[in-house]
Amino acid sequence: MRELRVTPIKNGTVVDHIPAGMALKVLKILGIGDGVTSTVTVAMHVPSQAMGWKDIVKVEDRELGTREIDKIALIAPTVTVNVIRNYNVAEKVRVKLPDRAVGILRCGNPNCISNSHEPVESEFLVKTKNPLRVFCKYCDRELEDIAANIV
Amino acid sequence: MRELRVTPIKNGTVVDHIPAGMALKVLKILGIGDGVTSTVTVAMHVPSQAMGWKDIVKVEDRELGTREIDKIALIAPTVTVNVIRNYNVAEKVRVKLPDRAVGILRCGNPNCISNSHEPVESEFLVKTKNPLRVFCKYCDRELEDIAANIV
Numbered sequence: 687m688r689e690l691r692v693t694p695i696k697n698g699t700v701v702d703h704i705p706a707g708m709a710l711k712v713l714k715i716l717g718i719g720d721g722v723t724s725t726v727t728v729a730m731h732v733p734s735q736a737m738g739w740k741d742i743v744k745v746e747d748r749e750l751g752t753r754e755i756d757k758i759a760l761i762a763p764t765v766t767v768n769v770i771r772n773y774n775v776a777e778k779v780r781v782k783l784p785d786r787a788v789g790i791l792r793c794g795n796p797n798c799i800s801n802s803h804e805p806v807e808s809e810f811l812v813k814t815k816n817p818l819r820v821f822c823k824y825c826d827r828e829l830e831d832i833a834a835n836i837v
Numbered sequence: 838m839r840e841l842r843v844t845p846i847k848n849g850t851v852v853d854h855i856p857a858g859m860a861l862k863v864l865k866i867l868g869i870g871d872g873v874t875s876t877v878t879v880a881m882h883v884p885s886q887a888m889g890w891k892d893i894v895k896v897e898d899r900e901l902g903t904r905e906i907d908k909i910a911l912i913a914p915t916v917t918v919n920v921i922r923n924y925n926v927a928e929k930v931r932v933k934l935p936d937r938a939v940g941i942l943r944c945g946n947p948n949c950i951s952n953s954h955e956p957v958e959s960e961f962l963v964k965t966k967n968p969l970r971v972f973c974k975y976c977d978r979e980l981e982d983i984a985a986n987i988v
Contacts (some may be wrong), residue, residue, distance in 0.1 A: 707870075707873065710861075711871075713861075722858065722881050724980075725878075725881065726880075726881040727878070727879065727881070729876070729877075729878045731874060732880070760946050760969065
């Protein structure tokens with residue numbers, strides 16, 4: 687069975703402590719789909735001492751940008767992002783819910799100026815973090831389904 | 838890095854030799870999404886001697902039914918399905934494109950009787966296997982996007 691084992695990665699990113707069930711959403715945020723050209727490993731519903739169950743996503747040969755990490759924080763604030771270089775954890779980032787989410791969410795109000803063709807970047811204010819409630823800076827509407835409205 | 842390694846599974850199914858890029862479609866066929874309650878591991882775009890690049894899906898504590906395997910064959914005829922029991926490969930199934938696909942595809946013709954509310958199960962005849970071309974038994978229309986029409 688040795689050939690079926692997934693080994694540690696040499697360079698890349700490990701997104702750990704994803705709430706169980708959210709791994710496929712993280713893949714979507716990272717734009718990982720049919721056309722992926724680097725190795726990606728996903729473990730869903732694995733035992734976790736801290737969380738009971740968790741998901742893990744490992745992406746080889748890629749480090750994440752701030753905006754990608756902010757998007758992940760919105761759906762999975764428990765996540766830790768480990769940057770791996772030459773088999774070692776070079777950086778460990780605990781994601782943090784930002785106070786405002788700029789350019790990463792779509793307002794649910796079709797008449798909102800951020801949904802017009804104006805050159806206005808969407809912006810949401812985080813009102814409470816647990817439960818997470820965010821409000822559009824422009825039209826003040828609360829965003830209902832955050833995961834579905836990540837751009 | 839040892840804790841990030843994904844170990845062999847004790848019981849379950851390993852779907853191996855999936856064409857690179859098709860792993861997420863295999864998950865969809867298996868109904869594996871946000872609500873999965875057994876451990877699932879996915880490796881995308883890993884090196885393969887036989888194929889260049891391949892995907893792998895491992896599902897713990899689950900063996901696949903014939904209909905699920907037939908669905909996978911339609912999008913990934915290269916697949917091998919390994920049934921694992923107590924860490925050993927108990928069965929190795931090389932999937933085979935069936936001559937007819939019954940109840941697993943949706944006809945693209947909205948007026949086809951198989952899309953009405955009649956108690957008619959969809960049925961497609963496999964005309965050629967490489968490239969794969971299938972035709973509805975009822976309205977004779979060719980199904981264009983097979984992967985998108987798996988039910």
